[in-house]
Amino acid sequence: MIHIEDVEIAKKAREFAHSPYSNFRVGVALRCKNGKVYMGSNVENHGIQGICGERTAFVKALSEGEREFESIIITGAPNGEEPTNECMPCGYCRQFMSEFVDKDFIIGIYDNGKINEYTIDDLLPHSFKL
Numbered sequence: 001m002i003h004i005e006d007v008e009i010a011k012k013a014r015e016f017a018h019s020p021y022s023n024f025r026v027g028v029a030l031r032c033k034n035g036k037v038y039m040g041s042n043v044e045n046h047g048i049q050g051i052c053g054e055r056t057a058f059v060k061a062l063s064e065g066e067r068e069f070e071s072i073i074i075t076g077a078p079n080g081e082e083p084t085n086e087c088m089p090c091g092y093c094r095q096f097m098s099e100f101v102d103k104d105f106i107i108g109i110y111d112n113g114k115i116n117e118y119t120i121d122d123l124l125p126h127s128f129k130l
């Protein structure tokens with residue numbers, strides 16, 4: 001189930017993005033099954049590849065012991081603009097998430113005022129597994 005309040009949390013996370021190279025801000029809200037919500041934003045770096053908002057939120061949560069996840073809301077838009085169109089997770093984030101989520105985990109993509117809901121199987125069918 002999507003918690004509509006998570007949309008505003010995801011948008012708030014965009015304020016903390018560090019994106020001087022792409023000028024694109026991503027904000028996410030990752031909800032755990034225990035009700036705790038972790039914010040994540042993209043953090044870029046001139047020396048090495050940056051990290052996406054989705055993985056930022058997962059790493060924050062995982063490193064604090066979380067292992068049961070319910071949903072993630074993803075918002076994104078250029079600096080100075082409000083999110084409008086879908087901001088889909090990159091391939092790296094899809095593979096990363098696939099290790100930690102169940103088939104009922106909802107990936108909610110903000111799209112012009114509504115949330116389009118996907119599962120990990122929708123976004124990454126036939127994913128790599130050891």
Ligand code: ZN
Nearest residue numbers: 052089090093
């Ligand atoms: Zn990504």
